Amino acid sequence: MRFAVRGALWLVVYLVVVVGPLLLMLAGDPPPARGFWHELSIALGFVGLSMLGLQFATTARFQPVDAPYGLDVVLKFHKEISFVAFAFLLAHPLILVPITPLGSAIYDLSLLTWTGVTGVIALGLLVVIIVTSMWTERCKLTYEWWRLTHGLLGIAVIVVSLVHIRLSGYYVDTAFRFGVWVVLMVVLVGMYAKVRLYQPLRQLRRPWAVESVEPAAQDAWELTLRAEGHDGIRFQPGQFAWVTLDTSPFAIREHPFSFSSSAEHPDRVSFTVKELGDFTTGLDRFEPGTRAYLDGPYGVFSYERNEAAGFVFIAGGIGIGPIMSMLRTLADRGDRRPMVLLFGAPTWADIALDDELDELSQRLDLTVTYVLEDPPDGWQGETGVLSPEVLDRYLPNWRGGTQYFVCGPDAMMDAVEASLLERGVLEDHINLERFDLT
């Protein structure tokens, strides 16, 4: 089934789960309605709760769900829809303040019922989640601690909300009606358990070991892992995996990296890693033999996804990683289609794996052009950034049927994407991989 159709189907599923439980509350013999504003407030609360539960599904690493959109789009949706859910959940008590005793409880807390208390706690926890997500660094949370607290606080909100709707008891007055919410939330929160418990358990049975960590460029490493006692991992060139090094797969210390090795060698995989923070800096501290685990493959950034008559690869800095995987695989498969690689970086020292790119341009019908912002003395090649003018000089004439793959810093990707669209490249011929999901 085409990605567009599958994408539309998942949206329908999302909407059904959002409003389905609300409709079930009205099925059978519902209690009498209490006026438009009161009922609107309750409906917003129920819809907001469904949306909160669905937040666990959007981060559950389901390849069939992520594939039509790409992980970056799914996570963007996760982030932005959380504000909509929060707005609904906040509107729920605000609407009730002028029309119910909730308003008096603001001035006299002794009037606050347990229903009100649990509602306030759930909303308070939600505020903590939003604040720590928007200002993670200011809250002095590392990425790992943020991820752990994010998930656990999310579960706490769901549990407290279930208590809240049970205590309010107006629509959730029967075992069936409460059961609908409990089952739905157990299934959705269970998706968190899939990522945090089930997948690590599977990884334990398929361990890897560090084979080598070699310098690939200035502040960048080529990390190579070999499968220990199994046949490795089947992936499409350009996809990525969550990598855990020197700790249990249950630890939250896992990092996403794109495969840079050929998909023809599933038992020996490499990643090209840029030093950025505490995990990636000094990666050679991981000695050969260090235990590793992989969760994957994930992602849709691969030439295998679409028919193509030729390829244009555009890499910025460490964005060469997944492109290298495609080039290595295409070479191993003896592919003869025409290819162009435009590789931009600040300096020559930031260009990774240039020797191998020279070799690949002999094995493939590949033209490589480097674009340096700050070139060394005597540099004869292109200088500056991957500007529209540079693209005009190097984009091939054989445009029809060409697939474009762009990976690099966000600003470069946005500029290149805009330039390609301006030059008449169809949107569904442009494939983007973003390393920054925050």
Ligand SMILES: Cc1cc2nc3c(=O)[nH]c(=O)nc-3n(C[C@H](O)[C@H](O)[C@H](O)COP(=O)(O)OP(=O)(O)OC[C@H]3O[C@@H](n4cnc5c(N)ncnc54)[C@H](O)[C@@H]3O)c2cc1C
């Ligand atoms: C799909 C995908 C593919 C990627 N492929 C590559 C690659 O091939 N090569 C490469 O060098 N980098 C890649 N990255 C980026 C890489 O995951 C981060 O640079 C790395 O995790 C930073 O870890 P750190 O602890 O050294 O840095 P930190 O200083 O801790 O983090 C710097 C930033 O990296 C991000 N980050 C940190 N930890 C994680 C995590 N566990 N999960 C997601 N993001 C995180 C956050 O935005 C954080 O603010 C990829 C990212 C994604 C999402």
